[in-house]
Amino acid sequence: MSEAPRDIENLIELMAKLPGLGPRSARRAVLHLIRKRGLLLAPLADAMHAVSVTARECITCGNVGTTEVCDICASEKRATGELCVVEDVADLWAMERAAVFKGRYHVLGGTLSALDAVGPEELRIPKLIARVADENITEVILALNATVDGQTTAHYIADELEGRCSVTSLAQGVPIGGELDYLDDGTISAALRARKSV
Amino acid sequence: MSEAPRDIENLIELMAKLPGLGPRSARRAVLHLIRKRGLLLAPLADAMHAVSVTARECITCGNVGTTEVCDICASEKRATGELCVVEDVADLWAMERAAVFKGRYHVLGGTLSALDAVGPEELRIPKLIARVADENITEVILALNATVDGQTTAHYIADELEGRCSVTSLAQGVPIGGELDYLDDGTISAALRARKSV
Ligand SMILES: [Zn+2]
Ligand SMILES: [Zn+2]
Numbered sequence: 001m002s003e004a005p006r007d008i009e010n011l012i013e014l015m016a017k018l019p020g021l022g023p024r025s026a027r028r029a030v031l032h033l034i035r036k037r038g039l040l041l042a043p044l045a046d047a048m049h050a051v052s053v054t055a056r057e058c059i060t061c062g063n064v065g066t067t068e069v070c071d072i073c074a075s076e077k078r079a080t081g082e083l084c085v086v087e088d089v090a091d092l093w094a095m096e097r098a099a100v101f102k103g104r105y106h107v108l109g110g111t112l113s114a115l116d117a118v119g120p121e122e123l124r125i126p127k128l129i130a131r132v133a134d135e136n137i138t139e140v141i142l143a144l145n146a147t148v149d150g151q152t153t154a155h156y157i158a159d160e161l162e163g164r165c166s167v168t169s170l171a172q173g174v175p176i177g178g179e180l181d182y183l184d185d186g187t188i189s190a191a192l193r194a195r196k197s198v
Numbered sequence: 199m200s201e202a203p204r205d206i207e208n209l210i211e212l213m214a215k216l217p218g219l220g221p222r223s224a225r226r227a228v229l230h231l232i233r234k235r236g237l238l239l240a241p242l243a244d245a246m247h248a249v250s251v252t253a254r255e256c257i258t259c260g261n262v263g264t265t266e267v268c269d270i271c272a273s274e275k276r277a278t279g280e281l282c283v284v285e286d287v288a289d290l291w292a293m294e295r296a297a298v299f300k301g302r303y304h305v306l307g308g309t310l311s312a313l314d315a316v317g318p319e320e321l322r323i324p325k326l327i328a329r330v331a332d333e334n335i336t337e338v339i340l341a342l343n344a345t346v347d348g349q350t351t352a353h354y355i356a357d358e359l360e361g362r363c364s365v366t367s368l369a370q371g372v373p374i375g376g377e378l379d380y381l382d383d384g385t386i387s388a389a390l391r392a393r394k395s396v
Contacts, residue, residue: 048243
């Protein structure tokens with residue numbers, strides 16, 4: 001791709017590493033950015049720089065924020081005693097958009113996967129078990145995707161926490177094979193309200 | 199979207215303005231960037247900043263570059279006497295990837311469109327006519343997309359240049375309704391070699 005100047009080639013190559021963008025759409029995006037370099041490219045460069053400096057993972061729950069402990073973990077308004085377990089931060093955001101869960105979260109950072117050799121130690125499962133004891137958690141709500149790996153992970157966690165707290169999972173409304181981040185807020189609300197014991 | 203910190207929300211909103219990315223894919227992209235903030239986010243911020251400072255349109259042909267006159271217009275290796283007219287810079291890059299045209303370009307910046315009220319003055323058509331005289335152009339090759347607006351624009355330019363130089367267009371190999379930037383290099387090469395008089 002030597003047809004553009006080096007600075008621009010470099011930007012295209014980096015943009016092509018974003019999920020959902022290939023080389024062609026990266027080129028289109030970069031040309032769009034150059035056309036709107038005052039209105040969009042410069043602000044985007046600044047916003048990326050700001051986030052690259054400030055963004056970090058919450059040491060307690062794994063949520064993304066700008067402080068050592070995220071806003072949700074730090075908030076005194078959030079209910080203590082229950083944790084909602086999600087696979088990744090996008091799912092946490094989907095739960096927050098539904099605005100029905102008032103407790104705190106725990107972000108696993110993925111699911112158990114024999115195929116990809118992801119075991120409990122690769123996820124935040126040991127930290128989850130520690131939190132259940134340390135924070136006197138009485139209910140863990142598993143809001144994992146309705147995929148095979150998501151459900152395998154749910155059963156593993158339910159087994160690990162047996163006798164330590166009640167473990168429930170989102171139920172009604174989550175379609176088979178569905179991913180939380182694709183669902184509308186109402187579906188997530190219904191699934192949370194109708195949660196059942198695992 | 200108040201579920202993420204303000205810096206991160208701001209970045210998501212800007213990313214969602216990129217062509218091909220909606221709010222959901224922008225959130226996914228930003229989370230990916232945050233996970234790879236050292237390897238991808240910081241370099242991307244730097245690359246965007248560099249391009250936002252250096253990128254400009256060539257005053258002669260409309261190509262994107264980092265100098266007042268682009269590398270192609272400035273190159274003494276490019277043939278004089280023929281101009282390849284394209285709709286936008288992505289098409290110029292597609293022609294360059296095919297590596298078969300040795301002359302210089304003229305980027306219109308779009309096509310004539312009655313619907314969108316785009317007339318010749320909104321494009322670089324007056325500049326094209328001036329270049330044909332100033333640069334002693336003997337052949338203008340129209341490499342416009344095989345769309346209705348592209349072909350309307352080709353006919354308008356051919357009429358305007360009648361008697362001033364020969365006007366040809368890419369022919370064999372460009373599918374009906376096809377866009378240059380989607381084609382493989384071989385197709386573009388064949389179409390250029392088999393160009394015909396308009
Ligand atoms: Zn947290
Ligand atoms: Zn130029």
